[in-house]
Amino acid sequence: MFDFLSNDATVRVIYIWCAALCTLGIYSILYKENKVYRFLEHLFLGLATGYTISQTWTTILKPQWWEPMTNDGQWWWALALPAGLLFYMVFFPRHAWMSRLIFGFFFGAAAGRTFQAFAATYFPLVKSAVNIPLMNPPEASMPGAYWLTGTSAILNNLLFLAIVISVMVYFFFSFEQRHPAIRMTSRFGRYTLMFAFGAIFGSTIMARMSLLIGRMFFLIHDWFQVTVLGMKG
Amino acid sequence: MKHATWPARIILLVLSGIILYAILSARRGKKLYLRRIPGLNAIEEAVGRAVEMGRPILGSIGLGDVDVITLQALAIISSVATTAARFAHRIVLPLRNAAQVPIAEEALRAAYTAGGRPDVFNEQDLPFLSGEQFAYAAGVAGIIQRERPAATFLFGTFYAEALIIAENANQVGAIQIAGTPSTTQVPFFIAACDYVLIGDEYYAATAYITRQPTLLGSLIGQDIGKMLLLGMIILGVVLVTFGSPFIANIFGDKDLETFAAYFRAATGGK
Amino acid sequence: MGGFFVPKQGAELWAYIIGAFVVGLGILYALSLTPKSLRKTLIAGITFLGGLFFALEFFWPVDTAGPMAGKNFLTAYIKPVSSVTTILGAFALGLGLYSMVSIHGRAVAKRRENWGFSAVLLGAILAMAIPAIWKEYDKSPQIAGFYRIMYDGGFNPLNATMFSIVAFYIVSAAYRAFRIRTVEAGILLMSAVIIMIGQVTLGQLLTAWIPNENFSSNFRVENLSNWILTRVNSPAQLAISLGIGVGTLATALRLWLSLERGAFFDEEL
Known part of the structure; x- marks a missing residue:
């Protein structure tokens, strides 16, 4: 059948x-x-x-x-089953607290991994952030450099630093941003964020459109032309 | 970096020490200031709107596993639930990860109890949908279209499905507050939602809402930690400008042989 | 006889497996007898130990030479401990299944409104799970064919279609967001438009007449687009990331040391 x-x-x-x-x-x-x-x-x-x-x-x-x-x-893996059963203690009101033992283990493990994740993720970012000389940039001596290359590299590096500072100032919560210099820096940071988010928005649209094109191709070619109409694939 | 270098040990221990010191100071009663975060001020307004319209509130804690980000999201939703409980109002919280189910149920039950209405809590309002990203999105979209929530709170780790959820909520006229450390999704939340917590504001949310000393102290500690990192970046740029990659070497992934080596650029094995 | 923690075989293996399971149940029973006053301490202790392993493995100095170069005494246990957390996490699937089956099962049993959809859901679980597992043990072409229909005819296209639907929502979100009402929306729009134009050939043709050398090349849209991505977007993302990183570290510390506060953590046990 x-x-x-x-x-x-x-x-x-x-x-x-x-x-x-x-x-x-x-x-x-x-x-x-x-x-x-x-x-x-x-x-x-x-x-x-x-x-x-x-x-x-x-x-x-x-x-x-x-x-x-x-x-x-490896018979000791049998101990994993009673440990896994701790999750299901939530169904027994008197013993529901025991599920927190295994959840606590997971919370602790997630927290313990954060140190390595922090160093692996953010240390390279800081390292790349400081490699922006404000004098004698290496771009000025690269092949293809012209008389403005050095100046534009320095200006770009200054802008890079200014954006990092202003965005981080924007995210300080523990003091009132009353001083005009701090307020202006914070506002510049916010505007820069909008610039950055617009860039992400624009760069993602194309990727999403390509997925839609993929589905349209399937409907038009694979289904309608090949399967319904019997055209050669 | 798989294992800590000596600078990494020192920096992480210093950052941790600052945060813990700030927490302990706050617990001892030190007065603390927190600047306004617009999105969080809107929570009461959003809950009130849902109560007036008689439509439920929808929450989502994102697609993360049982990790730091998801627990933070759950803490924020629990705070919303405590507010909603005062008005005996429902929160629907579809879940994506099976392990989140009991944690979310306990957190919301505790929140409704803290709000004085444990009877309003219903386990069926926390359905497990799916571990698959777009199946979860399809399920949430369907729930939004049927339940027609008046307010949605989207916190946690999100990917491409963020826009599906947010736009469906827009179609039913919900007021939306979102927050995620996933910076690639923030632009879409900004486009689709009424209020968005960007970056670090996400971690400030629970401290802001609850004004709990431990959480406030932690936030102060975070600010000091960020100032320290910013100071190191500025110092690093100045030093690199004058030819010394000291800060860059400190944040490198290898221990150098001598302390003096940190002040020098690595040049062909010298 | 051999050692205790060595692999066993045959009937001896099953005896050890059953014995370990019974011992495990005994430990659970002993834990259930913990007095109320000690429960939070016990949970805090297990939370701390769970994190201590990974933290210690990261911070402990590593050998610089020899067979253990780049490793310390805990590194060899990272894989098995990670395996344990993965396996325990897998056992939690039953919680989600229970939630799903109880909600939809009750809807079907009580013939609630729209119970048919709940029946579809429950049927689909079986229709996917059974052939997917069965085909691991039975290589018959009928099972493979049925699984293919479920996967390539159901799961995969539904997944791909939901992903592609984002394209429609992006357009509607952009239309709403870019009705410029604020300076910020205007900046977001301007940046997005430059990036979009810079990525497509048609957009690049607009400034193709500008020489791609020296100063004038800065005005070509693809170079402008690249400049925004590398010189504006990058530092902003870096600054956001650092803030998020410190926030994650602080939350992790609070969890690890059981300092976290909130309805869930403050509840009496």
């Missing part, structure tokens, strides 16, 4: 039709929420949860816990 599932061509036609209907149905929310979108939303949530369950077993529990315990004889 299910032999058609072993035929690649049949399976391909089925999943392309399903994919096309899913795509069009999701886009219907752009008009307004409707039963088709609601059906696909619940379908998506179910499929995603099923996928998460399978991934949790096949990529985490099976290779890292079950197989070392049962195949490689």
Whole structure:
């Protein structure tokens, strides 16, 4: 009865039709929420949860816990199960506090990792921030440099420093920014932030449009032309 | 940097010491000032609007795991919940990570109890949706369209789904307050939301809302830490200008052999 | 006999596994007897120990030469401890599943309004999870074909479509945000437009007539766009990042040392 599932061509036609209907149905929310979108939303949530369950077993529990315990004889992994059961103590009001033991472990582990994460992430940033000489910049002696290169490099470096200072001043909370110099610096910082956020906005739009183009290509080429009309791919 | 260099040990211990000292000072009763953060002043207004319109409040603590950012988001939403509890008002908080479910349930239950209305808390208002990014977004979009919240609070780690959630909330006319350390999503929140907490304001939020001495002290400590880093950057630029990469070497990822080596640029193994 | 903490085999292995599980349950029972006055201390202790391992592994000096170069005595345990946290985190999936199944299961059982959608959700969980796990053990083409329909016909296109829908929302968000009402909105708009124009060939054609050398090259839109990204955006992002970093460090310290405050942390146990 299910032999058609072993035929690649049949399976391909089925999943392309399903994919096309899913795509069009999701886009219907752009008009307004409707039963088709609601059906696909619940379908998506179910499929995603099923996928998460399978991934949790096949990529985490099976290779890292079950197989070392049962195949490689590492019996001590059995202790992980009672530890994992601590999560489920929330269902017992008298023992609900015990779930905080394992959550505390996770909070502590996350916190303990922060030191290494801080050094790995922010130290290189500070290092790059200080490598901006305000005199005799290296750009002035690079191939292709002309008479203004040195001056423009210095001005760029000054601007870099000014922006770092002004944005950091903007984010000071513990004193009133009443002095005109501090207020101006803070306002310059805010305007610079808007410039930066506009840049991020502009650079992201193209990437998002390319995703839309991808879906449109699927609908027009893979589904309509190849599958519906039977044109060659 | 996988392991600390000596400068990293000193800098991190100094920063930690400053923060802890500030916390302890605040707990001893030291008076502390906190400048205005507009987005946070709007929380009561947003909750009040939801109560008047009789529509629920929607919250999201983002896509992070059980980490520092998500816990901070949950702390902010809990503060909102305490305010909402005073008016016996619902908060719907769809969740993305399974481990967040009991933490969020306990946090909101405690918040509603602190607000005097533990009976209003309903576990079904904290549904686990999915661990997948866009399945979560689809679920939240659907909830927003059906529940039609009057106010949304979006705090935590967000990625591309931020705009899906925020724009759907705009379609139903919700007032929106958002905050995320994910700087790539801040521009979209600025475009879609009424109030946005940018960068460090995110971490100032709980201190601002609760005025708890520990949190205020921590914020003061953070400010001093940032001043220290800023001072080091300025000093570093001045030193590099005069040919000494001292600060750059301190923030490098390797220990140098002698203290004097930190003042010199690395030149072909010398 | 061999050592205690060595791999076992056969019936002896299962005896040790069951024994370890029972011992684990015994530890849970002993923990449940903790008096109320000691509970917060116990939680604070475990929180501290959880963080101490990673903090110590980072701060402890490493060997500079020999087989342990670049490592200290704790480095070898990073992978197993990280494995433990990953595995324990995986066990938490049941919490989310319980939440989902109880909400939608009750809706189906009590035939609440729109219970059909809840039934779809529950059915989809099984339709995806079962073949996805089954195909690991049974390589039959029917299972693979069914999984392909679920994945390539359902999960994948739904995911990709939701991602692509952001493009529509970007346009609507930009339309609303860029009705210039403030100086800040104007700056955001100007910056975004320059970046967008600088990234597309059509936009670059606008200033293609300007020589791409010396001072005049600064006025070509792609160079202007690049300048904004590297000279304005970069330092601003750096400054924001440093603030966030210090904020994360402070929050982490409060969590690690159990100094955090809030309804969740102040609750009586």
